[in-house]
Amino acid sequence: MKTSEKGKIGKKEIRQIFFRSCPMEASFNYERMMSLAFAYCMDPIIKKLYTDKEKRKEAMKRHLEFFNTTSAMAPFIVGVAAAMEEKNAEDETFDTASINAMKAGLMGPLAGIGDSIFWGTLRIITAGIGVSLAQQGNILGPFLFIILFNVPNYLVRYYGALYGYNLGANFIDKLSSSGLMDKITYAINILGITVIGAMTASMVTVNIPITFGGGEQPQTIQSVLDGIMPCMLPLGLTFFVYYLLRKKVKVTYIILGLVILSILGVIFGFLK
Amino acid sequence: MLLTTILIFFIALLANLGDFFGTTFIGRPLVTGMLVGLVMGNLREGLMIGASLELVWMGLMGIGATIPPDVVSGGILGTAFALLMGKGIEVALTLALPIATLGVVIKNIFYVAITPALTHKADRYAEEGEITKAANMHIVAIFAKEITMSLFITISFYFGSSAISKILALIPQAFIDGMNVATGLIPAVGFAMLIGMTYSKKVAPFFFLGFVLAAYLKLPMLAVAIIGGICGIVMFIIFSEIDKNKTRVEVGSDEDF
Numbered sequence: 001m002k003t004s005e006k007g008k009i010g011k012k013e014i015r016q017i018f019f020r021s022c023p024m025e026a027s028f029n030y031e032r033m034m035s036l037a038f039a040y041c042m043d044p045i046i047k048k049l050y051t052d053k054e055k056r057k058e059a060m061k062r063h064l065e066f067f068n069t070t071s072a073m074a075p076f077i078v079g080v081a082a083a084m085e086e087k088n089a090e091d092e093t094f095d096t097a098s099i100n101a102m103k104a105g106l107m108g109p110l111a112g113i114g115d116s117i118f119w120g121t122l123r124i125i126t127a128g129i130g131v132s133l134a135q136q137g138n139i140l141g142p143f144l145f146i147i148l149f150n151v152p153n154y155l156v157r158y159y160g161a162l163y164g165y166n167l168g169a170n171f172i173d174k175l176s177s178s179g180l181m182d183k184i185t186y187a188i189n190i191l192g193i194t195v196i197g198a199m200t201a202s203m204v205t206v207n208i209p210i211t212f213g214g215g216e217q218p219q220t221i222q223s224v225l226d227g228i229m230p231c232m233l234p235l236g237l238t239f240f241v242y243y244l245l246r247k248k249v250k251v252t253y254i255i256l257g258l259v260i261l262s263i264l265g266v267i268f269g270f271l272k
Numbered sequence: 273m274l275l276t277t278i279l280i281f282f283i284a285l286l287a288n289l290g291d292f293f294g295t296t297f298i299g300r301p302l303v304t305g306m307l308v309g310l311v312m313g314n315l316r317e318g319l320m321i322g323a324s325l326e327l328v329w330m331g332l333m334g335i336g337a338t339i340p341p342d343v344v345s346g347g348i349l350g351t352a353f354a355l356l357m358g359k360g361i362e363v364a365l366t367l368a369l370p371i372a373t374l375g376v377v378i379k380n381i382f383y384v385a386i387t388p389a390l391t392h393k394a395d396r397y398a399e400e401g402e403i404t405k406a407a408n409m410h411i412v413a414i415f416a417k418e419i420t421m422s423l424f425i426t427i428s429f430y431f432g433s434s435a436i437s438k439i440l441a442l443i444p445q446a447f448i449d450g451m452n453v454a455t456g457l458i459p460a461v462g463f464a465m466l467i468g469m470t471y472s473k474k475v476a477p478f479f480f481l482g483f484v485l486a487a488y489l490k491l492p493m494l495a496v497a498i499i500g501g502i503c504g505i506v507m508f509i510i511f512s513e514i515d516k517n518k519t520r521v522e523v524g525s526d527e528d529f
Contacts, residue, residue, distance in 0.1 A: 030454070037410055040410035071291075130323075138433070194485075195468055200460075207456070235487075238467070240460075252392050
């Protein structure tokens with residue numbers, strides 16, 4: 001094995017993933033959501049695995065792409081991504097597109113599970129206990145809320161990072177020895193792009209409230225478009241932006257344009 | 273008053289950094305109500321107001337791409353103003369709502385404009401090969417937002433609730449609503465970039481499969497992922513079979529010669 005130069009991921013890196021993934025939600029934004037947070041987690045991993053400046057650069061750009069999930073579930077995905085980067089550093093033929101496809105494939109479902117566990121269930125139960133005590137003037141209420149919520153929160157984060165990495169590494173090892181790697185990465189790409197398609201429909205919102213036709217039941221443009229194909233506008237907008245990006249239009253200008261469009265849309269009543 | 277204002281700043285900072293420590297919820301009204309009560313010399317009342325505000329806002333969730341009113345500023349200032357006036361929960365709630373609205377207007381500016389701008393700066397650093405500088409834009413983005421929000425809370429506390437209502441009245445409704453509309457449009461940029469990275473002719477049909485599953489059938493993300501996973505496995509099996517047949521044919525044709 002000639003891996004001594006490049007370095008391997010060990011306990012120290014897992015701990016780094018855990019600590020660095022804590023602020024996952026804290027730099028949230030609507031453009032790429034948790035992308036900065038993910039890149040921040042991957043920084044020491046990338047430096048550990050790659051010595052070549054060009055490869056470090058490519059890896060950092062990969063992890064500055066869109067990412068969003070329940071923050072407690074994120075360390076698991078970072079762990080898997082770290083295992084895939086480790087493989088990529090050793091294997092020239094590794095398909096790097098599968099790393100982001102894996103992230104996309106996992107972020108949606110883990111957000112579904114994570115939101116219902118952490119936001120929907122654990123938070124409601126622990127806050128409920130805390131509120132009932134606090135309403136009687138019992139100072140233990142807030143403390144119990146924070147402790148009961150955060151012990152599972154941190155456990156899931158730490159073990160998520162550990163199991164994510166182990167699972168990713170074992171899985172990839174088995175695959176590369178069986179020679180099925182390219183077909184499996186194709187399967188992962190399919191999963192990823194399916195989830196991206198679904199997220200385009202469910203997370204981009206465009207609403208045109210203009211009515212026409214008058215009379216008893218005036219119709220809105222939105223309802224007509226929805227009748228042709230639901231979420232047609234989010235899909236169209238996403239591909240329009242995709243087109244602009246391919247034409248090398250700067251992202252900053254696209255964002256600015258969308259903000260101005262939104263404000264004008266509200267003023268002139270063609271967006272809601 | 274000065275000492276209280278300074279202490280309010282530290283409560284606000286701690287509360288705003290709740291996400292920094294790992295989405296800990298220490299910024300929820302249940303916690304901040306107690307802290308504000310402690311600082312303002314009425315622990316019991318603060319605790320109870322905080323608990324009531326918590327109940328009111330318990331149903332608000334930050335799921336997917338929707339951001340609820342700013343519970344942190346609403347909780348701290350709602351409790352503080354109610355305690356200052358010696359009033360109860362109803363007053364706290366009436367005061368908390370405009371504050372939480374103004375809070376979310378400021379946050380939206382970060383979500384829509386400032387943090388994306390910092391992300392683009394990270395892109396540039398990455399392009400230059402300065403990967404640690406790129407990654408550290410995360411920390412810059414966090415503290416820019418959390419310190420601004422903490423100062424907003426502190427200044428609002430100092431100038432009082434009527435000042436907030438006046439400021440809110442000054443901001444054109446079109447700007448507030450426009451920012452809200454923008455929060456729905458801008459995720460398209462993130463997805464477009466992600467598509468740019470993972471899209472190829474070989475996987476294109478599955479993008480539209482995912483789209484149809486969510487748009488027409490309204491399936492939850494987990495169901496979409498399961499179907500996407502099944503498609504991946506099916507394609508894997510098909511290609512494995514093709515490969516197997518290929519080698520068989522090759523072996524067969526070899527034998528013919």
